[in-house]
Amino acid sequence: MAAGPLSTQGCWAGWAVHQRPPPLLWFLVLFWPRWVQPATFKVGVLGPWNCDPIFAQALPEVAAQLAVGRINKDPSVNRGYWFDYVVLNEACQPAQALVTLVNAERSASGFVGPVNPGACGAAGLLGQAWNKPIFSWACPGEVDEAARWSTFARPLPQPSAVLYAVLRFFRWAHVAIVSSRQELWVEVGQGLARSLRDLGLPVSVITVMEVGADGARNALRRVQRADNVRVVVMCMHSVLLGGEEQRLLLEKAEDMRMTDGTFVFxxxxxxxxxxxxxRTPYPMLGNNTKLRLAYDAVLTVTIDAPERSFQEAFRDAQETHELPAHLDPTQVHPLFGTIYNSIYFLAKAVESARQADRWVxxxxxxxxxxxxxxxxxxxxxxADQDGEAVLRYIILDTDGKGNRLWPTYSVATGFEGLRRIGHAIHWPHSASPGTDASCWFDPDVVCSGGVDPSSILLLFILVSCLILGGATFAYYVRRRILHAQLMKGPNKIVLTMDDLTFINTQSSKKVRGRMDDSRTSLAGKSVSDMKSLKSLAAAPDNTNVAVAEGDWVWLKKFPGEKHAEIKPATKTTFCKLRDLRHENVNLFLGFFYDCGVFAIVSEHCSRGSLEDLIRNEDMKLDWMFKSSLxxxxxxxxxxxxHREVVHGRLKSRNCVVxxxxxxxxxxxxxxxxxxxxKILRDTPKPEERFWTAPELLRDPALERKGTFRGDVYSISIIMQEVICRSAPYCMLDMPADGGIGTRADGDAGIGGKRGYQSQSP
Structure with missing residues (x-):
């Protein structure tokens, strides 16, 4: 059935609207009177025609009357319906505009409008519920209305898409939006911001200009405080058509020197x-010097009229007596043409649906x-195959001197983009706004703050070099400070020939007999004893015993002939070991690093190792002595x-007394x-691995690190040595290499038990 209240004249009109005529009525159709007219399709023109005097200058009733009159005379459109119109006045406040919209259901068959973006959502839902077409050019289009509302269409290209094409060409990504305080324009600004953000552009400022010059100043200050704003979009009536708010805004921008090429309006x-x-002068630019200077920073993007202007087309209609002759075209708002085109666009869609043999x-x-x-x-x-309206837009600019606008670029919303025509853009003081990174306009790239990728790479390299240089310098300074601390002062751990006096152990037996133990200080000895020690001095190559600050010390040399330096990791590890202080843990005193010798310096224990004590048959070991050890x-x-330290190579030889x-x-x-x-460790001999747990023998890497359970196994072997006062596995009559192989295979353990596993403490 047809959409809306279609007035009919005669029986045939009712059939034409509601259903196809049955075959039996073809005879009546052929002989039906010619004075009967087809069904009427009434177009409702929605807009704030009464509450906004500038919108009222668009003369919506005159535009609708002209469009309907021409449609009804156009044989390509008027075959199915007779078109009529009704002007519906909506309020400037969105809430009140909805009242007009709800009451318009029975007033029209389809609607052109609304003009207020705040009413677009309700209009789309109501149109879908009524199944009546809603053709509006003013909806911001932050989402696809056609996908949400099946009865919605757009008679003009989406304004944000046209604006985006301009911004993309000039690479202006950062946008500020200044709206008039009227609720209609506030809704326009918010809808535009959502649309541009959906397209990936950073809209940093959305502000409302309050009344007067102070309101304009405050709005512009908010724009100035934002970062990298290139474009200021003014959502208000154009000053060229009587917009007082835009005049105040531009004049104040001139006072604040924002029209010097820093911003584009x-x-x-x-x-x-x-x-x-x-050939259209604008007197307000000629009569107001400040406004003319400020308007040099304005680029006007508008619909192009390639053959004749709006005013020329208006005069042509007056000459054909289609429009009243008393109307002055210069006083008519150009929105007149948009209303006309939208009604004609709707009529074309109605005829296309009828010709497709579809219910209208x-x-x-x-x-x-x-x-x-x-x-x-x-x-x-x-309208293209996708239902998108196709019009040509143009960018107009002043020449900085006169009161006329000149074409500079043509604009297409598709891949064509902008094309240079006519004059070049006249930038104020020959200074154009800066550009942003092209990544803002690439939907497949996430733009990092709007910085060009090459700049990001250069900045990354620079910052990396600074960080690397700073880290290197800090590391060098730290190493020097640490080295100084380790070489001098109370934390000194690196000892040299100046700190130690090496003793020839073969000749020192006589002297050692006169000393109590390694803990005995030499400070109390006689001068003759000290002279005797000095006479026993030797080189570090042929002895492991030395005197440091009056105490006997032992040097355990690292394998290898020459050591270039003490690595930082070695110093770090030794600092951890030096903090281990216990009565039954031999104290590490430092490193000896001199004359090509690198060794650990620890306390000297005069009784030797536990292995020496066990093998010394002259030493009596009773059970009390054994248990004490x-x-x-x-x-x-x-x-x-308990200090999370694994020994890894515990045996009776490195238990000293x-x-x-x-x-x-x-x-x-x-x-x-x-x-x-980074010193390579020699492969240990078989007899040195008697104390190694079987699971470590199977894994050389794990054997080098050691485990807590492996240490417990080593303790058990030492206990066997002390209790039996004999070598490990003395009860097994086999060579050392054979015993190691048997234990690694799990055939026998201590006491010949098969598959022995060490236990955790």
């Missing part, structure tokens, strides 16, 4: 109509608003394990020091 309302420019209703009309052309009021209008061993290892027969664990973390110093 674009009037938004000109995107909805064709502003005349051919809102959804079918919107669906067939495509693939046609029409002669608009002063320019051709077309084993308890010392357990205490020392317990302390190390001092002069008071106190056992101390030594050589802990020796493997870790070798790794830190």
């Amino acid at each position: 674009i009037p938004y309302d000109a995107l909805s109509y064709s502003l005349p420019y051919r 209703m809102g959804s079918s009309i919107a669906e067939h608003a495509r693939d046609f052309q029409l002669e608009g009021f002063c320019q051709p209008v077309a 084993l308890i010392d061993l357990i205490k020392g290892m317990k302390y190390l394990h 001092d002069g008071r027969f106190v056992l101390k664990v030594t050589d802990h973390c020796y493997n870790e020091l070798l790794e830190a110093q």
